[in-house]
Amino acid sequence: MDLTEGTFQEKNARAKKMMLWFGIISLFMSFAGLTSAVIVSKSRPDWLNDFQLPSAFIVSTVIIVLSSVSFILAKRALKQDNRGLATLMLCLTFVLGVVFIYSQILGFSQIIDLGYNFTGPTSNVTMSFVYIIAAAHIAHVLAGLLSILVVIYNHFKQKYSSKEMLGVELSATFWHFVDILWIFLFLFLNYIG
Numbered sequence: 319m320d321l322t323e324g325t326f327q328e329k330n331a332r333a334k335k336m337m338l339w340f341g342i343i344s345l346f347m348s349f350a351g352l353t354s355a356v357i358v359s360k361s362r363p364d365w366l367n368d369f370q371l372p373s374a375f376i377v378s379t380v381i382i383v384l385s386s387v388s389f390i391l392a393k394r395a396l397k398q399d400n401r402g403l404a405t406l407m408l409c410l411t412f413v414l415g416v417v418f419i420y421s422q423i424l425g426f427s428q429i430i431d432l433g434y435n436f437t438g439p440t441s442n443v444t445m446s447f448v449y450i451i452a453a454a455h456i457a458h459v460l461a462g463l464l465s466i467l468v469v470i471y472n473h474f475k476q477k478y479s480s481k482e483m484l485g486v487e488l489s490a491t492f493w494h495f496v497d498i499l500w501i502f503l504f505l506f507l508n509y510i511g
Contacts, residue, residue, distance in 0.1 A: 331484050338488050342495050345458065349499060352454065353506055356447050366444040371508050372428030375452075378421035379504050382459075385414035386497040389466075389490050399480050401473075408470050411493070415463045422456055448507055455500055462496045465489040 324332075359365060392407030426449070434445040469489045472478060478486055 334484065334488060335491075338491060342492070345495070346499070349451070349454070349503065352447070352451050353503075353510075356451075356506070357510070359443055359447065362443055364442055364444075366442060369444055369448075371448070371504065372425050372432070374421050374425035374428055375504060375508075378418050378425065379501060381414050381418045381421060382497050382500050385411050385418065386494050388414060389493050393483070393486055393490055396473075396478055396483055396486060397480050401476075404473065404478075405470075408466065408473060412463060412466045412470065415459060415466065415493075419456055419459060419463075422452055425452070451503055451507065455496070455503060458496050458499070462489070462493045465492055 388407045388410040392404050392411060395401075395403035395407055429445060429448065433440055435441045436446060436449045466489055469478075469486055472485055
């Protein structure tokens, strides 16, 4: 299909989706750079080998996966014009996102309880990477939460229906990316980093 074909609304939707994918690719490249730095830094003599992320990070992984499931259910409900279920699932997705951030903060607290800080005499390069990578991811989760709030607001303004779901689709795509990114980062930090 020629990208210049279609109505203004179709062209606009394609442009917005393309811009989102450009953003996702650039975010992926940023995290690829961070994980590459971890791999290079592993050869340092002060690197902590066999460090396992605290249990709060396991809990947060389950929570973010559940939030993606609830977003999928919200989209499905909107496609069926089931506004009540869509509202419930959108709000649940938002709450799970907030709980994810809370559990990440608990994970940082558990790392500090183990005696590792981000800076100072009890810091080391391994924990600095864990803090930076997790904090950068949290920043993107916050962006995703903002997009979900916009979707919830527009949903209450009845801007979405089975025929008009562009905002929901864009937000869901970003949210699922953030979810998959965390799963990758969690596995990377636990088993490679």
